[in-house]
Amino acid sequence: AVVDKAADFANYFCTYAYLYHQKEMLSDRVRMDAYYTAIFENKHHFEGKTVLDVGTGSGILAIWCAQAGARKVYAVEATKMSEHARQLVIGNGVSHIVDVIEGSMEDVMLPEKVDVIISEWMGYFLLRESMFDSVICARDRFLKPTGIMYPSHARMWLAPIRSGQGEQKLLDYENAMADWNNFIEDTNDFYGVDMSVLTQPYSGEQKKYYLQTSLWNNLHPHQLIGTPFIVKEMDCLTATLDEIAIVHANFTASITIEQGRFSGFAGWFDVHFRGSPSSPASHEVELTTAPSIDNSTHWGQQVFLLHPPMRVMREDVLEGTFAMTRSKENHRLMDVQFVYKSKLSSGETTDPVTKYFCIE
Amino acid sequence: AVVDKAADFANYFCTYAYLYHQKEMLSDRVRMDAYYTAIFENKHHFEGKTVLDVGTGSGILAIWCAQAGARKVYAVEATKMSEHARQLVIGNGVSHIVDVIEGSMEDVMLPEKVDVIISEWMGYFLLRESMFDSVICARDRFLKPTGIMYPSHARMWLAPIRSGQGEQKLLDYENAMADWNNFIEDTNDFYGVDMSVLTQPYSGEQKKYYLQTSLWNNLHPHQLIGTPFIVKEMDCLTATLDEIAIVHANFTASITIEQGRFSGFAGWFDVHFRGSPSSPASHEVELTTAPSIDNSTHWGQQVFLLHPPMRVMREDVLEGTFAMTRSKENHRLMDVQFVYKSKLSSGETTDPVTKYFCIE
Ligand SMILES: Nc1ncnc2c1ncn2[C@@H]1O[C@H](CSCC[C@H](N)C(=O)O)[C@@H](O)[C@H]1O
Ligand SMILES: Nc1ncnc2c1ncn2[C@@H]1O[C@H](CSCC[C@H](N)C(=O)O)[C@@H](O)[C@H]1O
Numbered sequence: 001a002v003v004d005k006a007a008d009f010a011n012y013f014c015t016y017a018y019l020y021h022q023k024e025m026l027s028d029r030v031r032m033d034a035y036y037t038a039i040f041e042n043k044h045h046f047e048g049k050t051v052l053d054v055g056t057g058s059g060i061l062a063i064w065c066a067q068a069g070a071r072k073v074y075a076v077e078a079t080k081m082s083e084h085a086r087q088l089v090i091g092n093g094v095s096h097i098v099d100v101i102e103g104s105m106e107d108v109m110l111p112e113k114v115d116v117i118i119s120e121w122m123g124y125f126l127l128r129e130s131m132f133d134s135v136i137c138a139r140d141r142f143l144k145p146t147g148i149m150y151p152s153h154a155r156m157w158l159a160p161i162r163s164g165q166g167e168q169k170l171l172d173y174e175n176a177m178a179d180w181n182n183f184i185e186d187t188n189d190f191y192g193v194d195m196s197v198l199t200q201p202y203s204g205e206q207k208k209y210y211l212q213t214s215l216w217n218n219l220h221p222h223q224l225i226g227t228p229f230i231v232k233e234m235d236c237l238t239a240t241l242d243e244i245a246i247v248h249a250n251f252t253a254s255i256t257i258e259q260g261r262f263s264g265f266a267g268w269f270d271v272h273f274r275g276s277p278s279s280p281a282s283h284e285v286e287l288t289t290a291p292s293i294d295n296s297t298h299w300g301q302q303v304f305l306l307h308p309p310m311r312v313m314r315e316d317v318l319e320g321t322f323a324m325t326r327s328k329e330n331h332r333l334m335d336v337q338f339v340y341k342s343k344l345s346s347g348e349t350t351d352p353v354t355k356y357f358c359i360e
Numbered sequence: 361a362v363v364d365k366a367a368d369f370a371n372y373f374c375t376y377a378y379l380y381h382q383k384e385m386l387s388d389r390v391r392m393d394a395y396y397t398a399i400f401e402n403k404h405h406f407e408g409k410t411v412l413d414v415g416t417g418s419g420i421l422a423i424w425c426a427q428a429g430a431r432k433v434y435a436v437e438a439t440k441m442s443e444h445a446r447q448l449v450i451g452n453g454v455s456h457i458v459d460v461i462e463g464s465m466e467d468v469m470l471p472e473k474v475d476v477i478i479s480e481w482m483g484y485f486l487l488r489e490s491m492f493d494s495v496i497c498a499r500d501r502f503l504k505p506t507g508i509m510y511p512s513h514a515r516m517w518l519a520p521i522r523s524g525q526g527e528q529k530l531l532d533y534e535n536a537m538a539d540w541n542n543f544i545e546d547t548n549d550f551y552g553v554d555m556s557v558l559t560q561p562y563s564g565e566q567k568k569y570y571l572q573t574s575l576w577n578n579l580h581p582h583q584l585i586g587t588p589f590i591v592k593e594m595d596c597l598t599a600t601l602d603e604i605a606i607v608h609a610n611f612t613a614s615i616t617i618e619q620g621r622f623s624g625f626a627g628w629f630d631v632h633f634r635g636s637p638s639s640p641a642s643h644e645v646e647l648t649t650a651p652s653i654d655n656s657t658h659w660g661q662q663v664f665l666l667h668p669p670m671r672v673m674r675e676d677v678l679e680g681t682f683a684m685t686r687s688k689e690n691h692r693l694m695d696v697q698f699v700y701k702s703k704l705s706s707g708e709t710t711d712p713v714t715k716y717f718c719i720e
Contacts, residue, residue: 007367007369018565019558019565020562020565023543023562036551058558087558088557194451195386195448202379
């Protein structure tokens, strides 16, 4: 799939050109603490070393790497944010170390290979935005054989949840259709055109919007009603494009509450900073976006609501498969499929259910 | 300026591919009544004639033209909405008359020239979206010398208004900057990076967002505090690209309220359906988007708020120039400049003020 650069800019990069948006990321304490600690508690990975920051944005990670003792930092940024990054680098006295380079990672040339690649490339549910593609490209072009990835590992998690949002969304959808039916009538009465052939496509559009698009959410941990499971584990040093283009996993999740409502699945990710096999971190750091009371992040969780919800009890087991591919229209968005059945504690098994979602 | 097609699609056309968005236009009674009346009260322009509908969307105007007796209607639509239009044409029994053609007006070929070009091309404050460019292109390629434009004329209006929104926007801006200052402090304290060099660009970004972007508004007629004036009049039969690329006008507006606050300008448009000189309408129709209690439209008015507002009295006169050009980054958006001074009833004249806005 060939990606049109100009459309990709209009759809994706443009928001990163706003300081407002960079500030949102810079205000995420969990995110900031993780990278900060990973760098400054593992200075041996940076002292005297060359570093590449893929998608430097405001330049924050590149500046930290310089402060941690890097000899040279190449800070690549596709948008005009690069100009602000350059000012920030100067303002913090590290312009002799950090080279801000405006361009796509896919296009830029560096004068040397690097010891460390650092990047904050994670999107909602890890892979939305497909930015890890650019990190792979950077790694394969510019990382020394002995090089280290920051972060070094990543995982995608899912868990069954309860939520009251599903009912609201169903109501929203039903209201939209009631309104449509009035509209059909009015258009016929006042303007002599019968719009009823569009009812089905309109319903499809609204269903997709209200019922089949995952939602951003900051869940309370109590909303988890079953055992979380991993659908993807990735070693950033070796992961390939093929490996991330399609995520496919079988899963089993046991219900852990006495009884209640199974409303859907929540997806999140974590990443780890562990250095590399030949140069492990002296202080491993984890960045998790799991439901949390005190440590929630701007990523939150992606929630996939099922209609209707299902009554479940302790020791019921959900069994199924999860598949995620890239949306045909926009390679940075995702299509998700769940197929699952429930093995009830009574011994019965429900019929398998298939549900589709978009991550927009 | 070369326009990248893929970016233009991502930025502009994409929304028109949703029935949801077409429905919003189809639910605008003022808009619908104007086109409906213009067509059905002037059937002599359509009976046995060939018509081109530029940007047919759902196909509504094309179907009306067929119902009014057109021999052939070419209905051109750039987005996949064309497929729904085709279904609607079939569903309303006019598929032998209406040919739905998916493509940009700039690219499609028609087998013949047409007697009438109909189009609903108007954006906020008339010219936002720059869609009239495509109508000019259609006209110059496909309208017979004796052809008629629907609508035939268009005008842009401005008037001084009062509004309480300006104070809120100023507060929003000030809050954003207070928040930024905390952010600067925190980032320094917790993460050892001094972000203060970005304060000025951040302030610029926020000012642009809160204070220099025009606002969509449905004004109450009482909010008009001075005489409306026209900044652009256009004959759709003869207008040229050059003529609409830059709008420039001198203006004078008298304050008509006893005394009060001059908060800014509101911009709107009207169009007329008058037929052509050689074939005038038998029933002229006007579609206006001026502030109104009962006949407001989805276009509303664009409001340009001035900071700070100014005290004015009856018979004060605002005098100045208005200029509108296309945004460099996106030819479908507009940059606006006001330069004005106020001739007070006391005889004094205030210093000229210059204000810039974007229409986003
Ligand atoms: N292929 C690519 N080439 C260059 N920059 C890219 C890129 N893909 C994404 N980016 C940039 O990567 C950034 C990701 S957001 C992270 C910004 C910064 N490193 C921080 O941690 O705060 C965005 O600014 C985006 O514009
Ligand atoms: N250059 C172009 N070529 C083809 N279609 C265009 C176009 N520019 C805009 N359009 C289409 O024109 C439509 C304008 S909205 C009006 C839709 C319909 N005529 C109605 O009155 O309800 C949109 O559907 C848009 O996709």
